[in-house]
Amino acid sequence: MRFGAQLLKSLFPCISLALGPTLCSVPQICVRLVSSGRPMLYSFQTSLPKLPVPSVSDTIRRYLESVRPLLDDKEYHHKEALAKDFQNKMAPRLQKYLILKSWWATNYVSDWWEEYIYLRGRTPIMVNSNYYVMDFVLIKNTELQAARLGNVVHAMITYRRRLDREQIKPVMALGIVPMCSYQMERMFNTTRIPGKETDVLQHLAESRHVAVYHKGRFFKVWLYEGSSLLKPRDLELQFQRILDDPSPPQPGEERLAALTAGGRVEWAQARQTFFSSGRNKASLDTIERAAFFVALDEECHCHDPTDDACLSLYGKALLHGNCCNRWFDKSFTLVVFKNGKMGLNTEHAWADAPIIGHLWEFVLATDVFHLGYTDTGHCLGTPNAALPHPQRLQWDIPEQCQAVIERSYQVAKALADDVELYCFQFLSFGKGLIKKCRTSPDAFVQISLQLAHFRDRGKFCLTYEASMTRMFREGRTETVRSCTNESTAFVKAMVEGTHKKADLQSLFRKASEKHQNMYRLAMTGAGIDRHLFCLYVVSKYLGVSSPFLAEVLSEPWRLSTSQTTQFQIRMFDPNKYPNHLAPGGGFGPVADDGYGVSYMIAGEDTIFFHISSKFSSSETNAQRFGNHIRQALLDIADLFQVSKADS
Numbered sequence: 001m002r003f004g005a006q007l008l009k010s011l012f013p014c015i016s017l018a019l020g021p022t023l024c025s026v027p028q029i030c031v032r033l034v035s036s037g038r039p040m041l042y043s044f045q046t047s048l049p050k051l052p053v054p055s056v057s058d059t060i061r062r063y064l065e066s067v068r069p070l071l072d073d074k075e076y077h078h079k080e081a082l083a084k085d086f087q088n089k090m091a092p093r094l095q096k097y098l099i100l101k102s103w104w105a106t107n108y109v110s111d112w113w114e115e116y117i118y119l120r121g122r123t124p125i126m127v128n129s130n131y132y133v134m135d136f137v138l139i140k141n142t143e144l145q146a147a148r149l150g151n152v153v154h155a156m157i158t159y160r161r162r163l164d165r166e167q168i169k170p171v172m173a174l175g176i177v178p179m180c181s182y183q184m185e186r187m188f189n190t191t192r193i194p195g196k197e198t199d200v201l202q203h204l205a206e207s208r209h210v211a212v213y214h215k216g217r218f219f220k221v222w223l224y225e226g227s228s229l230l231k232p233r234d235l236e237l238q239f240q241r242i243l244d245d246p247s248p249p250q251p252g253e254e255r256l257a258a259l260t261a262g263g264r265v266e267w268a269q270a271r272q273t274f275f276s277s278g279r280n281k282a283s284l285d286t287i288e289r290a291a292f293f294v295a296l297d298e299e300c301h302c303h304d305p306t307d308d309a310c311l312s313l314y315g316k317a318l319l320h321g322n323c324c325n326r327w328f329d330k331s332f333t334l335v336v337f338k339n340g341k342m343g344l345n346t347e348h349a350w351a352d353a354p355i356i357g358h359l360w361e362f363v364l365a366t367d368v369f370h371l372g373y374t375d376t377g378h379c380l381g382t383p384n385a386a387l388p389h390p391q392r393l394q395w396d397i398p399e400q401c402q403a404v405i406e407r408s409y410q411v412a413k414a415l416a417d418d419v420e421l422y423c424f425q426f427l428s429f430g431k432g433l434i435k436k437c438r439t440s441p442d443a444f445v446q447i448s449l450q451l452a453h454f455r456d457r458g459k460f461c462l463t464y465e466a467s468m469t470r471m472f473r474e475g476r477t478e479t480v481r482s483c484t485n486e487s488t489a490f491v492k493a494m495v496e497g498t499h500k501k502a503d504l505q506s507l508f509r510k511a512s513e514k515h516q517n518m519y520r521l522a523m524t525g526a527g528i529d530r531h532l533f534c535l536y537v538v539s540k541y542l543g544v545s546s547p548f549l550a551e552v553l554s555e556p557w558r559l560s561t562s563q564t565t566q567f568q569i570r571m572f573d574p575n576k577y578p579n580h581l582a583p584g585g586g587f588g589p590v591a592d593d594g595y596g597v598s599y600m601i602a603g604e605d606t607i608f609f610h611i612s613s614k615f616s617s618s619e620t621n622a623q624r625f626g627n628h629i630r631q632a633l634l635d636i637a638d639l640f641q642v643s644k645a646d647s
């Protein structure tokens with residue numbers, strides 16, 4: 001009864017632990033137990049409510065409503081019949097198991113989500129799963145690459161220490177409701193280990209170094225001297241020593257990291273064959289056991305508001321680089337360009353974007369406001385020249401292994417070359433003016449995306465907007481299906497062009513209210529997609545198949561969107577420092593013929609967009625879609641006759 005045992009294991013993780021290793025094929029992830037006696041970060045954890053399982057009838061009603069505007073009558077009636085059949089026949093049994101799970105598990109979704117959505121994926125994680133985050137782009141810090149890294153690495157380890165000591169305040173939703181902090185646990189000392197069927201996350205309680213890549217070589221840099229953390233100037237010295245090291249890469253070393261960018265099975269096999277003993281194992285261990293990974297790039301990147309090509313290239317450099325200069329398996333790679341600008345490439349299984357965003361806000365503000373630089377751009381203080389040099393990692397990479405690396409590299413390169421990324425700063429207005437239209441900024445942007453998409457493709461599509469369920473214990477995300485009956489009604493009326501302004505305004509308000517309501521439902525555990533996903537997982541465990549669930553789970557998200565949240569921690573006054581704006585980050589296209597859109601409503605007066613699509617699709621064009629988004633935002637603002645001059 002293999003299925004029975006597996007079902008038991010996933011429904012009752014606590015029991016399977018007690019039953020011992022035969023049932024626990026997947027190594028347990030080392031997550032510290034959280035007690036209510038802790039002072040700060042985790043103090044609310046045990047009082048957070050559990051994510052409730054919605055009723056099947058509610059979920060199916062909401063599902064049918066969400067697909068109504070996307071289907072003609074015939075297609076809709078087919079869907080409806082399938083759904084009702086599922087609801088009456090199979091669903092009660094699946095739901096029973098799910099409710100059982102929800103009694104025992106801390107969160108009925110999150111462990112399955114992590115495993116099936118992220119860790120079991122066998123396709124490359126580069127572009128398909130990892131995402132990126134950008135630097136402050138409107139200010140200059142220092143142009144010295146090693147100095148920037150000195151401050152930033154110091155700030156990161158300071159954050160890690162605060163995390164250890166729980167000196168970080170939990171983020172509050174609406175300023176009053178504490179949000180779950182469990183995802184922060186695996187921010188550092190974490191790597192994804194490839195396996196043949198599934199990857200696992202390895203998290204260590206100890207890690208006192210970073211691994212660095214520069215010009216095809218890998219290095220180990222200690223972060224401590226004795227028990228004290230190296231000062232920014234000492235770290236600068238160490239990174240400068242790497243930049244000054246003229247030694248060439250060893251055979252196979254330069255493109256080694258491409259293994260983490262290609263297929264997972266190939267990587268798992270290569271890791272076992274070539275990296276399980278000797279100096280290869282020791283060197284790989286150094287990377288996998290590092291606090292995080294650092295890439296010293298040889299290119300320069302920046303933002304030029306008059307030339308979108310710059311920001312787009314900057315984004316592509318962070319999303320995939322040259323396919324072998326980021327370690328895509330690490331929880332994150334910190335990338336520093338030759339001109340001192342930087343960014344992150346982040347693995348997705350261990351946490352969602354707001355978690356790394358929290359670290360990033362701390363790091364950017366600490367760098368500028370607390371650490372600073374000398375007039376010549378160096379870190380403050382005097383370096384300790386007696387520090388032992390960074391260590392070069394030693395490899396013995398045979399030719400067969402080099403061939404595997406080359407194949408992974410070719411797979412990754414094809415994937416990277418196919419990504420069209422268009423990043424731009426929308427300069428006409430931001431949150432300030434949107435609020436004058438008396439609507440939520442997020443709804444405003446989402447409805448603009450719907451209008452832009454219709455103008456771009458001549459049709460509507462299933463739309464994914466990420467929202468958080470962190471008001472519940474161990475909550476991660478829920479999908480807001482933001483193409484609604486109401487938004488399509490508004491878009492159609494806009495496109496027809498025969499309606500009075502007042503009518504359009506009223507249609508817009510309905511669409512906006514609907515969106516806000518959907519968002520609230522998703523955040524409060526009454527979404528659609530996680531519940532259906534979990535019912536599907538139960539059906540797989542039970543070995544039964546539901547045509548309805550199979551259809552739902554295979555519907556492509558041709559528009560996948562996400563707002564980057566900002567100011568989770570207020571470390572400076574944005575009104576006083578309006579140029580201290582970070583454009584957020586972005587991710588690759590989710591469907592072959594779709595768009596990925598990430599946006600950051602940055603302060604009062606501007607919005608940054610990151611749009612991705614595939615060159616290989618003749619139907620999409622990220623730049624064209626970007627232009628439609630610009631126009632849609634302006635057209636909707638025009639309905640309310642507010643202009644920048646009034647603000």
Ligand SMILES: *[C@@H]1O[C@H](CO)[C@@H](O)[C@H](O)[C@H]1NC(C)=O
Binds near residue numbers: 187188207
């Ligand atoms: C990571 O390693 C450091 C240094 O060894 C340790 O102090 C810290 O507790 C670890 N962090 C986590 C989140 O486990």
Ligand SMILES: *[C@@H]1O[C@H](CO)[C@@H](O)[C@H](O)[C@H]1NC(C)=O
Binds near residue numbers: 065068489
């Ligand atoms: C969708 O909107 C139209 C017109 O706005 C309305 O007549 C119809 O009842 C709505 N359908 C649903 C399922 O809400």
